[in-house]
Structures are given as structure tokens and as C-alpha cells.
Amino acid sequence: MATKAQRDYYTMPAAGEVLDARLDAIAEVMPKGATVLDLGCNDGSVSNGLLERGAIAKSFGFDLEDIIAHRRPEIVFQAADMKTFDLGALPDADGVLILNLLHHLVGFSKERAKEIIDTLIARYPFVIIDMGSFTENGDWYWRRAYTRNWKSDAEMWSFLFSSAKWRFKLLRYPTQGKGQRTLWKLYRDPYPLEGLETVETFKRVPGTLHKKLIPVAQVGDTVVVNSVEFSLARSRQGDKFWIKRYLGGNAALRAGIECELARLAGQEAMLINQRARRDLRAVEPVAVDGGVLTFLFEPELFAGEIVHFQDWSDFFTPEQCKAGGVLGARPVSALPGLQPMKLLSACDFQICVTWDGISALDFEPYNWLTQLRARA
Ligand SMILES: C[S@@+](CC[C@H](N)C(=O)[O-])C[C@H]1O[C@@H](n2cnc3c(N)ncnc32)[C@H](O)[C@@H]1O
Incomplete structure (x- = not known):
């Protein structure tokens, strides 16, 4: 010593x-x-x-x-x-x-x-x-x-x-x-998020395994996903945040469901970790406001170009895919009156190998939205 x-x-x-x-x-x-x-x-x-x-x-x-x-x-x-x-x-x-x-x-x-x-x-x-x-x-x-x-x-x-x-x-x-x-x-504690300054805004290219993100300023003729938009932002403290903005109809509802799915996935990941000693986590927003979700920026998740899609086996080891699959198989039940369903059926969340384990993210809802529409 x-x-x-x-x-x-x-x-x-x-x-x-x-x-x-x-x-x-x-x-x-x-x-x-x-x-x-x-x-x-x-x-x-x-x-x-x-x-x-x-x-x-x-x-x-x-x-x-x-x-x-x-x-x-x-x-x-x-x-x-x-x-x-x-x-x-x-x-x-x-x-x-x-x-x-x-x-x-x-x-x-x-x-x-x-x-x-x-x-x-x-x-x-x-x-x-x-x-x-x-x-x-x-x-x-x-x-x-x-x-x-x-x-x-x-x-x-x-x-x-x-x-x-x-x-x-x-x-x-x-x-x-x-x-x-x-x-x-x-x-120790979150601070108020007023006055975040946007550094750059991105859109996604559809249908690519990588879910490539390109700066909006450079989109040109490229076909992009118009249902969501992402921004890198900075606080007065110099910290970086990642903002996901739902565009189009039902933006607040879609963002709210993603937030809830991420929270449930976070709970499930913790249970899985306790039982199976894995390093699985869900990336949860730190704020939701209407159709806008704010996350702490993580360089390895949002390196600019690549956000991994669900063709996990192209990117990850069988063990890592299995961890994602175990999480995806968990039934989640968040909205009163709606049937519980497997997380992977409620949304097409992605996984990424991060510095702190396997991170699940991007819980964009589709099935729950369909159920909600059917009920309305
Ligand atoms: C690896 S160096 C890191 C130096 C510098 N903080 C950096 O990160 O570049 C670790 C320093 O911690 C000091 N250190 C180790 N044990 C310590 C202790 N019990 N109390 C105070 N300093 C300690 C060492 O003397 C050394 O200067």
C-alpha cells in the first residue's frame, strides 16, 4: 500500500x-x-x-x-x-x-x-x-x-x-x-434543463442496418425518416445532452409511451442483472416535455453515424444478443386497459455495446400505438 x-x-x-x-x-x-x-x-x-x-x-x-x-x-x-x-x-x-x-x-x-x-x-x-x-x-x-x-x-x-x-x-x-x-x-442531483443550446440536428436514414444519422444541414436529396429528429445540445455547465423530437401526429403520446417503455425496460434490466449477473441497462430520458425527450449524451451510443438496429446478430456476440433477447421477452404492462405484451412486440428497441455494458435504447412504440388507436 x-x-x-x-x-x-x-x-x-x-x-x-x-x-x-x-x-x-x-x-x-x-x-x-x-x-x-x-x-x-x-x-x-x-x-x-x-x-x-x-x-x-x-x-x-x-x-x-x-x-x-x-x-x-x-x-x-x-x-x-x-x-x-x-x-x-x-x-x-x-x-x-x-x-x-x-x-x-x-x-x-x-x-x-x-x-x-x-x-x-x-x-x-x-x-x-x-x-x-x-x-x-x-x-x-x-x-x-x-x-x-x-x-x-x-x-x-x-x-x-x-x-x-x-x-x-x-x-x-x-x-x-x-x-x-x-x-x-x-x-448527485439533476439540474434544471432550461437554456440548452442546440449544437447540431440530425435525421435518420430509413432501412439501413446502421440507422445512420446525418446532419439536417446536409440532408439534401437523401431520403430521411421524418417521424423523429435528434439534436445534440449543450447546457450552461458544458454538459452534453441528446434530444429526440417526435414529429407529426400524436407526438406527445408517442414520446410519453417511449418514456414509459424505457422506464419499464430499466426496471426489468435491473431484475435481470440481479438474477443473472448481467450488465444490461435501458437508456432512459431525463426529461419529457410534449413530444420531446432529453437524454444524457453518451458518446458511444450517438457517435454521429451509427445507432444499431435490431439486426443484432450482425453486430453483437451471441451472448450479447441473448441478453437483449431476454429483455425483449419480458412482458410489460403500462397503460391501463391495454394488454401486456413482450417488450419487443411493443416497440423495436435497439441494443448497443457501451462502456458500461449492453444498453437498450430507442423504445419507439408501434404496437401499443396501434392498440390505442383501435381502442379510440
Ligand atoms: C496514478 S496517479 C494520478 C495523478 C493525477 N491525479 C492524474 O490522474 O493524472 C495517483 C496519485 O494518487 C496519489 N495517491 C495514491 N494513494 C493516495 C492516498 N492514499 N492519498 C492521497 N494520494 C494518494 C499518488 O501519489 C499519485 O500521485
Whole structure:
């Protein structure tokens, strides 16, 4: 267990080569003029890089000992061992960076790691975190602790981040042992969504396996689906959202049913995970307003071009298809007076392999709509 600060960290290719990409991703979602805590600040490279980018105004850095290489008045260092440090003694700040430190603390005690995250999420407006992952294969003490405690990154993140209602995925980057790490921004509570600024709007090409999305500005003669439209939007906090707008008749009803189907699928996915130890989830909107659904943006789901359609076997392993199929076979019963039916009969939802498991999304209703029309 480390008692001394990790020297020469950024001379390791796995750390040095990804620093700029991490700093850029963090700078994008940092409120201007922010004061941050930088827990496990090492030689101050992260705080210094954010100061250089004009992304923060001040940083309180904490590490096992003072190895600060970037000495400047905006970086205030304090020696602290996060295994035992009294978290109540941390200063006030606009947000927290706890970068590539938590796996060390999990190696010490997963309960302490959880206590730290819960405390930070409860006290500070947001927490930005990355940490060692299951994709890294090496005989490190923290990696052995992972295997002892969980079966996957998804299960570990569910445990550690359970008090964060909003989890934005900022970046996936390569690291040691051919692995990948994920950078997150966590919020304990949702914030009001007024004033989202649209960055770009997309439409879908029909009938393609990929369900290709093309920017509306470039649609030209291309035949596009005119029943829904998607937009990438950004909040004042710099966070990205994905907006799905139902067009045409019954827009609010269709959006409302999708919302309900996604919620039911989320519940079913949780039950399946508990029983079968899978990493299945449903992508649920964070807001619905008339015919408009708003989602947290997830880069791997909405990378621009591809949203996977139900020809799952062309894209996914049999095991992944089976997980989607188990969810699709669950009967859902949401609207009073309508017959329960299998999720896959109520809508043609899609699946996608995401950084946190298999994600089901896009629960556009058709059968329920037919039933509703028949009843009307
Ligand atoms: C892998 S480095 C990450 C440096 C920087 N945060 C980044 O992400 O680029 C982990 C840092 O956490 C520090 N550290 C490890 N255990 C710690 C503990 N118990 N308390 C405080 N700092 C610790 C190490 O000294 C090291 O500087």
C-alpha cells in the first residue's frame, strides 16, 4: 500500500500520452473561474494544465507528499492520505477532481472508496473521476481487489457511483496493459434543463442496418425518416445532452409511451442483472416535455453515424444478443386497459455495446400505438 507519492508518473507513456486529451475533456465541462479540489494531484500537472487552459481559477491539491513541479499561487498543496483523511476538513470548492486515485483506495478498502465518493458527491456540485478498469490486465493489488469485489466495470461503477443520479461519460482513453479508462462527470442531483443550446440536428436514414444519422444541414436529396429528429445540445455547465423530437401526429403520446417503455425496460434490466449477473441497462430520458425527450449524451451510443438496429446478430456476440433477447421477452404492462405484451412486440428497441455494458435504447412504440388507436 502506497505511503509515498508516485514520482515521475507522467514519464510513463500510458500516463503522459493521454494527459492532454483528458485535460481537454475536463476543460470542456468546467464552469469558468472554478475552484476545484484535485485529490491525488501528483506533481500538479492536471491543475496546471487546467489553469493554462483558463478552465479553472484555483486548485487545492492533495497527495501523500509534496512533489509539486508546477509551483504557482493558484495551486495550494496539502499533504493528505485519503485512506484516513477527515473528509470534513476538505475546503469548499465548485467541483472535485479525483483522477486515477480511486483504484488505489479500492485496493485498500472498497467501503472507504465508496465513502469518499458518496461524501464528495453529497457536498460538491460535481465530481470528475477516472480510475483503473477491469480491461487492464496486470498483477496489481488494486486489480486483484477488483476481481475479488466485482465482475465488471459496470458492476463496480454501479456500486461506487450509486449516489450520483446523473453520470456523464466524457472520454474513453487507452492505458496500461492494453486497457481503457473512462472519464466521468458525476452529479448527485439533476439540474434544471432550461437554456440548452442546440449544437447540431440530425435525421435518420430509413432501412439501413446502421440507422445512420446525418446532419439536417446536409440532408439534401437523401431520403430521411421524418417521424423523429435528434439534436445534440449543450447546457450552461458544458454538459452534453441528446434530444429526440417526435414529429407529426400524436407526438406527445408517442414520446410519453417511449418514456414509459424505457422506464419499464430499466426496471426489468435491473431484475435481470440481479438474477443473472448481467450488465444490461435501458437508456432512459431525463426529461419529457410534449413530444420531446432529453437524454444524457453518451458518446458511444450517438457517435454521429451509427445507432444499431435490431439486426443484432450482425453486430453483437451471441451472448450479447441473448441478453437483449431476454429483455425483449419480458412482458410489460403500462397503460391501463391495454394488454401486456413482450417488450419487443411493443416497440423495436435497439441494443448497443457501451462502456458500461449492453444498453437498450430507442423504445419507439408501434404496437401499443396501434392498440390505442383501435381502442379510440
Ligand atoms: C496514478 S496517479 C494520478 C495523478 C493525477 N491525479 C492524474 O490522474 O493524472 C495517483 C496519485 O494518487 C496519489 N495517491 C495514491 N494513494 C493516495 C492516498 N492514499 N492519498 C492521497 N494520494 C494518494 C499518488 O501519489 C499519485 O500521485
